[in-house]
Amino acid sequence: MARVYRLKISQVEQSCLFELTWGNGRQLSAQLPFPNPLETCYRVWQRSYLQYYQSALRGRSVASGKMTPQQDWRSLLVKAERALEEEFAKWLRQEPLYTIRRELGRRDQDARPANINAPTDLLISCDSSHLGRLPWETWEIAAEFGSVQPIRIGRLPINVRERAVPSQPQRGKARILVILGDDSGGLSFESEQSEIAALSRLADIHTVAWKPGADIERLKQAICDRLQEPAGWDMLLFFGHSNEAKQVGGEIAIAPHTSLTLRELEPYLRQAKAHGLKFALFNSCKGLDIAQTLIDLGLNQVVVMREPIHDRVAHIFLKQFMRSLAQFDDVHTALQKATQFLHSSHKTYPSAYLVPSLFRHADAVPFRLQPVGWRAWLRAWLPQTRWQAAALCIIAGLSLIAPVGNSLLAGRLWTQALYRDLTQQVPTASPPVLLVQIDEDSIRRGIPSGEPYPIDRAYLAEIVERLSALDAQVIGIDYLLDRSQAENDVRFAETLTAAVAQNRWLVFGTILESGDEVDVHDDLASLDWAMQGYTNTPQWYLRALPAARSCRDRCPFVYLLALAQRTRLTAATRPDLASSDDLRETLLDKIQDGSSDDALHQLYSLRLPLLASLSRFWRQRWLHPVLDFSLPPEQVYERLSAYQLLESSIPQMESQFDWAHQVVIVASGGYGEAGTGFNKDYFPLPPAIAYWQQADRLQWLTGGEVNAYGVHHFLHQHYVVPIPDLWLVGIGAIAGAGLSLFLRRRSLSRPQQWLLLTGLSAGYGLISLQLYVSALVLLPWLLPTAVVWIYGLPQLTRSR
Structure with missing residues (x-):
């Protein structure tokens, strides 16, 4: 402004x-x-x-x-x-x-x-x-x-007694009233009519003109009637002869030897102003009195010629003026451009640029034509300034950068954990996973060599034996067992077969290499009576199958654990040492037959949406369910150190955990060597987990704990779907543009505008927090809200 x-x-x-x-x-x-x-x-x-x-x-x-x-x-x-x-x-x-x-x-x-x-x-x-x-x-x-x-x-006239016409949104096309007066004395209005006609795509143009032989009284009445039409006018244009006449506010010649004074037209001009007339142009001579009279009546702006002006100069001036208006310049800028053009034509029309003047009401915003049609509608919803467009592009770009998205997700989950805690919306169901962790204490107490990498198979055998004795039904081993340890493999293999003979489900964790799973060593287990699934999938996202992908050739580790637990509860099938068919294939065939219960069939049919599957090709995770760390860990899994499992008595362990109904995962407890090569099996503690475990002062989240969250989500059908930031940035741009239009059209004070924008931001934040809990939908908050503020701040600045 x-x-x-x-x-x-x-x-x-x-x-x-x-x-x-x-x-x-x-x-x-x-x-x-x-x-x-x-x-x-x-x-x-x-x-x-x-x-x-x-x-x-x-x-x-x-x-x-x-x-x-x-x-x-x-x-x-x-x-x-x-x-x-x-x-x-x-x-x-x-x-x-x-x-x-x-x-x-x-x-x-x-x-x-x-x-x-x-x-x-x-x-x-x-x-x-x-x-x-x-x-x-x-x-x-x-x-x-x-x-x-x-x-x-x-x-600005010395005397201005009336208020300006209030600034209001343009009602569709602008309405222009053109009065063509006396054309005697060598005047011609054809060029000007042509220039005005060029505005027909932006304005409805109505003309009142003197014609030879016309009744003068009817012409006067026609001008007065047109001025006071209830539909109103946005612009009034007069072409012809005019003159100063201070006592009557100036006069215009509407026909040969016939003039109308501004005093005669005053009541009709007041009606025109009441109906929205804001701007008048008198492309005629000596208009100082006319301009002062019209501004005194409350018109917003009037352009006049202070001195007599030649017909050709008037044509050129109007041509440039109208072209600027058609480019949506305001009338003051349009006048500047037209006079600058006359100045550049100084050799042909000397001193002509000194003649035009704009009179303004001090409290009025300079009038400008507004775009109309679908292009105008679209332009109103697009960024209005370069810095707005640049800021919008920057935010949209940030929404596509994976590290930025991960940071925003981590912060959002922390906020969600705080919201759950404050509103007491924490689930009370018992944790479905028991995590047996081989931690530093377990290594010192149970592994003679003290070397945890590769993991001692005899030690794993002891753990499986104890789990079998405690009646654990589904056991997941989150260790890569693709290489032989001849001295310990025999015992471990015997332990595994003994567990399967008791109808226990065994699922081994593996990794993908070149798109294939690295198999468990043949000397340890057979995939005819055990299963394996990969664990190396996107961090902090649920390891679900892509669209149209079968679980037969490769399958996530946590998904197989959930399938095994559901299958065990329905007794649809069991592992069989005598089987010669792949256990995973057999399980999937059994579920596909339709003999399974609804929960198992829903789990079997679960796939990522097509867009979530395709988005990974451009490094996005759109609509890919996230691991909900806003749930406290104690609602997801229970932890037990391996040494406690082995050193405690069986009765003590039986009374402490529900072995028959929990999925047991044997995994590392975050010791330094855990993982494979450069891929460590522990991660910096997410802010949400840190919130829940403030008393424990932990620094790392282990791979086993991440897998426990995955198993929990599959078993409880807890799929938190994140709406992509880029989508909400687009919606935020639409909402911000709509809010900006609303603020421009409403007479709200600056505090009211600040309160509205702040309230909408906070309200959307609360709604998104509750939707996360109630509907498992994650609506991004920070970037979309920033976009809304980018649109709203200029309006708040203008309201100063």
């Missing part, structure tokens, strides 16, 4: 008082003597101007002749123009005006970042007619102080 200054210039005898006001009551004043040579220069220039443009003037003709005046008059006009500008600039550069010029010229240093490119408008009021005729628009204040943006100079 433009910063507006008002400069009132009052003359008392030979002294002029300059009073500059702006902002909240700030003002500066200076006093200068009025130079007599300046008045002389103006008179010489005016006489030379009228002599050069002798014919086809849109006012009282001062002479007759052609548009090609004698060369002497052109030379005199150019000299008179230069003398007038030099004398005028010399007067305004005097020392008493320095503080005023400095204040106007330093606006760039004071501008806020959001308004750095906004123009500064100077509205000048003159209390005498000879001051008002001076070319104030040529005052080059900005150049003196090296300002980037030139100052837009407009005019």
Whole structure:
């Protein structure tokens, strides 16, 4: 929004008082003597101007002749123009005006970042007619102080008694009323009608024109009726002859020898203003009185010619002015561009650029045409500034960067854990997983060599034997067992077969290499009576099968554990040492037959959505369920050190855990050598887990604990689906644009706007937190909310 200054210039005898006001009551004043040579220069220039443009003037003709005046008059006009500008600039550069010029010229240093490119408008009021005729628009204040943006100079009448037309959204196409007046004296309006017709895609144009033989009284009534139409007008354009007439507010010639004064039109103009008329253009001569009358009535802006203007100059001015309006410039900018074009045509039309002026109501925003149609609708919802577009692109880019997404997910899960805790929405079901951890204490107490890598098979055999004795039904071993340990393999193999002989399910953890699972060593177990599944899948996401992917060729470790537990509960099938068929194939065939219960069949049929499966090819995890660390670990699994399992008595262990109904996972407990090569089997503790385990002061989350969360989610059908950040960024852009439009169309105070934006952000945050708990849908908050604020902040800044 433009910063507006008002400069009132009052003359008392030979002294002029300059009073500059702006902002909240700030003002500066200076006093200068009025130079007599300046008045002389103006008179010489005016006489030379009228002599050069002798014919086809849109006012009282001062002479007759052609548009090609004698060369002497052109030379005199150019000299008179230069003398007038030099004398005028010399007067305004005097020392008493320095503080005023400095204040106007330093606006760039004071501008806020959001308004750095906004123009500064100077509205000048003159209390005498000879001051008002001076070319104030040529005052080059900005150049003196090296300002980037030139100052837009407009005019303000001394007396303004009525309020401006309120700024309201444009009602569809703009409505333009064109009055074509008397065209005698060599005038032609064809070019202007053509330029106005070019606006038909943006405006509804209605014309009232005098025609030879027309009844004059009917013409007057038609003009009055049109002005007060209830549908209202946005713009009023007049072409023809006009003249000053201070006592009646100016007059316009609507037909030969017939004029209407502004005083006669005043009641109809008031009706037009009440119905929304904001802007008027009088492309005619000597319009100072007309402009002052219309602004005094409350119109927002009026463009007039202060001096007589030649017909061809009027055509050129209107052409440039209308083209700027069609590009959605406001009327002040459009006037600047049109006068600059006339200035560039100085050789053909000397001094013409000194004639147009814009009069403005100080409290009104400069009028501009608005786009219409679907393109206009789309433009209203797109970023309105370059920095908005850049910020939106940056946020959209951040939403596609995996590390950024992981950080945001970690923070969100911490917030979700806090919300669960505060609202007491923590599940109370018993944990479905028992995690037997081989930790540092277990290594010291149970492995003679003290070397945990590779894991001692005899030690694993002892663990499996004890689990069998405790009646564990589903046992997962999260260790890679692809290599032989000849001295211990025999005992371990015997332990495994003994467990399977008791109808226990064994599932081994493995890894994928080149798309295939690394098999358990043949000397240890057979896949005819045991199963294996891979564990190396995306961190912090549930290890579910992609769309259209079969579990027969490869399958996630935790998914197989959940299938085995569900199958065991239904007794659909059991491992058989005598079987010669792949156990995984047999299990899947049995489930596919339809003889399984609904829960098992749903688990069997579970696949990632197609988009989640495809998005991984461009390194995204859209709609891929996440591991819900907002659930406290004690609701997901119980932990037991391996040494405690082996050293405690069986009765003690039987009373402590529900062995028959829990999935038991044997895994590392976070010792330094855990993992394979550079892929360690422990990770920095996620913030949400750290929240739940503040008393334990743990630093790492083990792979076994991650797998426990996966098994829990499969068994409880706990699938938290994250809506992609990029999608919500797009929705946030739409919501932000809609909010910005709402704020522009409502008269809310700045505190109310801040409260609305803050309340919406907080409300969306609370809704997203509860949806996570109730519907298992993760709606991103930070990036979408940032987008909404990017759209809303400029409006809040404007409301200052």
